[in-house]
Amino acid sequence: MSFEHHSSDEQGARLVQLKGRIDSATAGAFEQAVQDLFATPGARALMDFAAVDYISSAGLRVVLMAAKRAKQAQGRLLLCGLPQHVREVFEISGFLKIIDSVNDRAEGLRQLAA
Template identity: 60%
Template sequence: MSFQSDILAGDIAQTVTLAGRLDSATAPGFEKTLHDLFLHPARRVLMDFSGLDYISSAGLRVVLMAAKRSKQSQGQLVLCNLQPHVREVFEISGFLKILNIAENQDLALAQLQA
């Protein structure tokens, strides 16, 4: 399975939906997409992982870099809908402690509005 990301502009935030596998083959393209997204200051971004089946260390690095860029630009990044096996990778890596993660989109949007 390949990787796909879509960006939808919303009233509160830009929503990035992920599907497929985020690994060493697909991470560079996604990193470019996210880099361009955070060129705008104070951008609010919601990343929806509901369709993501797999994430490798390369994918984790891209997510971490997005969080850093968000912080540098005074923006916000909230992740939501992590599948159990993807959530486990975030937990093992320690990312659950350093990233903003919500159970679903409604809770993520509430975090971004606060």
């Protein structure tokens, strides 16, 4: 399976919907999709993983890079919709201790709008 992404502006935040496999073959496309999320100081972004089947360390690196850019820009990054098998990868790697996540897109947009 390939990787797809779609970005849109929702309630003052950037929503990035991800789909498919995020691995070494697709991490470059993922990085391009999120590299400008925090170009504006104070930007807010929500990454929706609901349709992600798999994420490798290469994909985790891109998420970490986005989180660092959010911090530098005094913005906020939230993850949402993590399927159980993807959530386990984030938990094992320790990422959920440093990057906030919520259950679903509606909750994420609500938190970013607050």
